Amino acid sequence: MLILDIVSALLLIAGGFFGLSGAIGLFKFPDFYTRVHSASVTDSIAVILIMGGLLLQTSFDINTAKLLFIMLFLMLTSPTASHALAKSARHGGLASMAEAKMDEQENNNNG
Amino acid sequence: MSFVLDYYNYWVVVFLMMTGFYIVISANNLVKKIVGLNIFQTSVFMLYITVGKVSGGTAPIVTEGVSLYSNPLPHVLILTAIVVGVATTALGLSLVVRIKRAYGTVEENEFENKDDAI
Amino acid sequence: MAEFINLALLALLALTALRIIFLKDLFSVVMLFGIYSFLSASIFLNLDAVDVAFTEASVGAGISTVLMLGTLALTGRKEKASKHSSCLPLVVVCVTGAVLIYGTLDMPPFGDPNNPAHQHVAPRYIEESLKEVGLPNMVTSVLASYRGFDTLGEVVVVFAAAIGVLSLLGIRRQKDELVADTGLKEHRVLHVIAKLIIPLIILFALYVQFHGDFGPGGGFQAGVIAAAAFILYTLVFGLKRTFVVVSPKFLAWMASIGVLVYACVGLFSMFKGGQFLDYNQLAADPIAGQHYGIIIIELGVGITVFAAMLSIFYAFESQVERSNVQ
Numbered sequence: 001m002l003i004l005d006i007v008s009a010l011l012l013i014a015g016g017f018f019g020l021s022g023a024i025g026l027f028k029f030p031d032f033y034t035r036v037h038s039a040s041v042t043d044s045i046a047v048i049l050i051m052g053g054l055l056l057q058t059s060f061d062i063n064t065a066k067l068l069f070i071m072l073f074l075m076l077t078s079p080t081a082s083h084a085l086a087k088s089a090r091h092g093g094l095a096s097m098a099e100a101k102m103d104e105q106e107n108n109n110n111g
Numbered sequence: 112m113s114f115v116l117d118y119y120n121y122w123v124v125v126f127l128m129m130t131g132f133y134i135v136i137s138a139n140n141l142v143k144k145i146v147g148l149n150i151f152q153t154s155v156f157m158l159y160i161t162v163g164k165v166s167g168g169t170a171p172i173v174t175e176g177v178s179l180y181s182n183p184l185p186h187v188l189i190l191t192a193i194v195v196g197v198a199t200t201a202l203g204l205s206l207v208v209r210i211k212r213a214y215g216t217v218e219e220n221e222f223e224n225k226d227d228a229i
Numbered sequence: 230m231a232e233f234i235n236l237a238l239l240a241l242l243a244l245t246a247l248r249i250i251f252l253k254d255l256f257s258v259v260m261l262f263g264i265y266s267f268l269s270a271s272i273f274l275n276l277d278a279v280d281v282a283f284t285e286a287s288v289g290a291g292i293s294t295v296l297m298l299g300t301l302a303l304t305g306r307k308e309k310a311s312k313h314s315s316c317l318p319l320v321v322v323c324v325t326g327a328v329l330i331y332g333t334l335d336m337p338p339f340g341d342p343n344n345p346a347h348q349h350v351a352p353r354y355i356e357e358s359l360k361e362v363g364l365p366n367m368v369t370s371v372l373a374s375y376r377g378f379d380t381l382g383e384v385v386v387v388f389a390a391a392i393g394v395l396s397l398l399g400i401r402r403q404k405d406e407l408v409a410d411t412g413l414k415e416h417r418v419l420h421v422i423a424k425l426i427i428p429l430i431i432l433f434a435l436y437v438q439f440h441g442d443f444g445p446g447g448g449f450q451a452g453v454i455a456a457a458a459f460i461l462y463t464l465v466f467g468l469k470r471t472f473v474v475v476s477p478k479f480l481a482w483m484a485s486i487g488v489l490v491y492a493c494v495g496l497f498s499m500f501k502g503g504q505f506l507d508y509n510q511l512a513a514d515p516i517a518g519q520h521y522g523i524i525i526i527e528l529g530v531g532i533t534v535f536a537a538m539l540s541i542f543y544a545f546e547s548q549v550e551r552s553n554v555q
Contacts, residue, residue, distance in 0.1 A: 073429070080422045087416060116232060117338035122330060123239040129326040130246040137318040139311035142255055142300055146262050149293060150246055153269050156281070164276045165347065166340030171277070171367040172444060173359050179342070181277040182351045183367040187376055189281050190368070191383045194449050194534070197288045198390030201541045204300045205397040208548060211304045218309050 008056035015049030022046060031097040036086050043078030047071070120161045127154035141207045141217040145200060152196045159185040235275055242268045253308045259297045266290035279445040280368045283437075287453045292538055295460060299545035303552055363516040364442045364523065372447065373523040377506045380526070381491055384533050388488050391537035398544040400477045401551055416465070423465040430458035438531045439524075448527040452534025460542050468546050477543055480536040487533030491526050498522070 018041055025038030051071040058064055095103065131154060134147025163185035171183035207217055214222040245265045252258050266289035273282035337344045354371050362370040372380055434455035441447030463471040495506040503510035508522030 073426070076422060076426065080418060083418050084416060087418075091415060118333060118336075119236065120239065120339050121333040121336060123243055125326055125329045125333060126243055127246050128329070129322045130243075130250060132325065133318055133322045134250055136321065137311070137313075137315050138308070140255065140308040142297065142304060143258060143308055146249065146258055146297065149262065149289070150249065150265060153266065153285070153289065156285070157269060157272060160273055160276050160278045160281060161339060162336075162344065162346050163278070164340050165342050165344075167342075169277055170279045170445075171355065172279070173365040173367065180355050180367070182347050183354055183371050184351050185346070186278045186281050186368045187371045187379075189278070190284055190372060190447075190449065191379060193281070193284050193288055194383055195386050197293055198387050198537075200293055201296055201390050202393045202397075204296050205394045205541075205544065207300055208303050208545070209397055217304045220312050221309075 004056050008053045011049050011053030011056070015046045015051075015053060018042070018049065019046035032089055032094055033086060033096050036082055036089075040079065040082035043082060044075065047074045047078065121158070124154050124158045124161065127151075127157070130154075139219050141210065141219065142204070145203045145207065148203070149196065149200060152192070156189045156192060159189050231275060235272070238268060238272045238275065242272065253310070254306065255301055255308055256298075256306050259294060259301060262297070263290050263294040266293070280366075280447065280450075283445045283450050284453075287450050287457070291457055292453055292542075295542065296545060299542070299549055302549045303545075362519045362523070364520075366442055366444060366446075368445075369441050369447055369523065369527075370519075373526055374508060374519055377495075377508075377522075377526065380530065381495070381506070384488055384491055384530050387534055387537045388484055391484055391540045394541045394544050398548055400540070400543045401547045402472070402477075419465050423461055427458050427462055430461070431455055434458065434531075434535075438527065441527060442520075442523065448530030449534050452531040452536075453538055455531075455535045456538035456542065459539055463542070463546060468543070468550055471543075475539065477540065480540045480543070484533050484536035484540065487529045487531070487536065490529035490532070494522055494525050494529075 022038050022040075022042030025041070026035055029035045029038055048071065051067055051074075055064060055067050055071075058067065128151055131147045131149075131151030134150065135144050138144045138147060163182040165179060165181045168179040168181040169177050171180045171186065210222070211217050214225050216222055242265060245261055245268065249258055249261050249265070252261070266285060270282045270286035270290065273279075273285055337346075354367060354375065358364070358367045358370040358375075362374050364370045434451045437446040437454060438448060438451035441451070459471060459475055462474065494508075494511075498507045498510040499505055501510035506522075508519045509515040511518035511521045
């Protein structure tokens with residue numbers, strides 16, 4: 001059906017756009033935590049949009065269930081991975097850019 | 112153009128083989144050598160699977176309405192090869208761990224002449 | 230369209246491999262190797278090798294990367310610069326590459342159906358496997374039935390690797406008072422998600438094990454995926470608690486039992502009057518005998534691969550913990 005094809009194409013293009021922007025952000029952002037956010041965009045919203053687009057392409061059979069399961073598992077695990085990354089950095093003592101700047105200003109004021 | 116398309120797969124495989132080979136013979140660190148070995152192995156797998164592909168065929172699983180299948184024999188051989196490859200990698204990595212414990216380093220230029228010291 | 234995807238993926242693969250040569254940070258090297266493995270799995274999928282893609286993704290990008298990271302935790306992250314010049318290796322590599330490319334010009338064009346590789350045994354497997362073995366997945370029928378002896382050798386190789394790693398590294402059971410409870414205590418989110426996901430991973434492993442007759446899958450992939458579930462448990466909850474769940478002695482028994490089950494199927498068919506690993510003897514109806522034989526040996530394969538991979542991971546992880554305690 002044409003309307004399903006158009007909607008699915010739009011979803012796939014949107015998913016590709018978010019994946020691409022996540023990848024570009026991974027290079028362009030200055031701070032570790034912003035880069036983690038950008039990578040997580042690729043993992044979460046791009047996956048949901050692409051999966052949604054693919055779901056509209058199959059007929060309603062076992063493949064729909066498989067794609068739904070894949071989407072569910074990815075939605076469970078990808079944000080967890082980004083969270084684990086950011087939390088480990090925090091735990092290891094990595095300061096964000098704003099905090100580093102505040103520390104520098106404090107040192108300048110004190111010294 | 113069709114000549115390039117016909118042989119592009121094989122040339123990329125040869126390039127990957129040579130990359131892996133170069134890493135194995137020139138890397139200083141033993142772990143990197145093992146990574147190079149794995150790159151070499153995977154490129155060889157790709158060579159076999161490329162040979163097994165039939166244009167217009169599908170995966171070798173019997174389905175309705177399909178008459179042309181890709182060759183299943185290379186797939187079987189490469190399945191075995193992948194598992195044997197990971198077994199070799201695991202053994203190689205445990206040898207690296209023991210070398211580190213015995214010599215204190217895994218850089219080749221540092222433990223080359225240390226056999227007399229042990 | 231498929232050719233364009235093929236070209237793009239192979240170019241990405243070449244770039245990844247090229248980048249690995251020049252990196253000095255071994256952590257990035259291992260990560261790039263994981264990416265290389267996933268890209269090759271995609272290429273295998275594009276070349277219609279679905280079983281191989283599955284195995285490469287789970288074994289190459291899963292277990293190999295985990296073991297390499299475990300080794301890096303013990304040996305250090307940076308590679309030091311080499312004092313040798315890289316001239317001679319470069320020359321050797323270029324000469325070998327040129328000779329190999331000259332050799333590939335003799336090979337048949339990519340995808341040609343009249344390729345000599347498709348002429349002798351393969352048409353028999355493609356046409357007769359449904360009638361002689363009765364399974365839709367031709368790769369499983371060739372792997373488990375026509376070439377079952379090779380697969381027995383492969384299972385024994387995995388078993389031998391587990392023995393080798395255990396004798397080189399060994400699994401240290403430390404005294405309970407001395408060892409701290411490792412694992413990620415502050416990561417509550419990881420604890421919750423791990424508890425949700427691990428049963429599903431094990432369920433998926435069982436699905437792959439038994440669905441290998443009808444689609445991509447089989448014993449090897451299933452064993453590796455089940456091992457990955459317990460590796461996740463170890464990473465989140467610590468090695469001491471994992472030893473309570475799956476103890477190393479249990480794994481030693483499992484690995485041996487898997488190989489024995491496989492060999493005993495062969496011996497049983499000899500007792501029944503056929504040859505070694507001739508599944509037609511296992512039941513009154515030859516096709517049913519083939520099905521029984523394939524299910525039992527795939528079970529043996531899955532059990533051995535699971536036990537071997539998990540034992541190897543235990544060996545590496547207990548070395549890491551030992552060095553952390555010291």
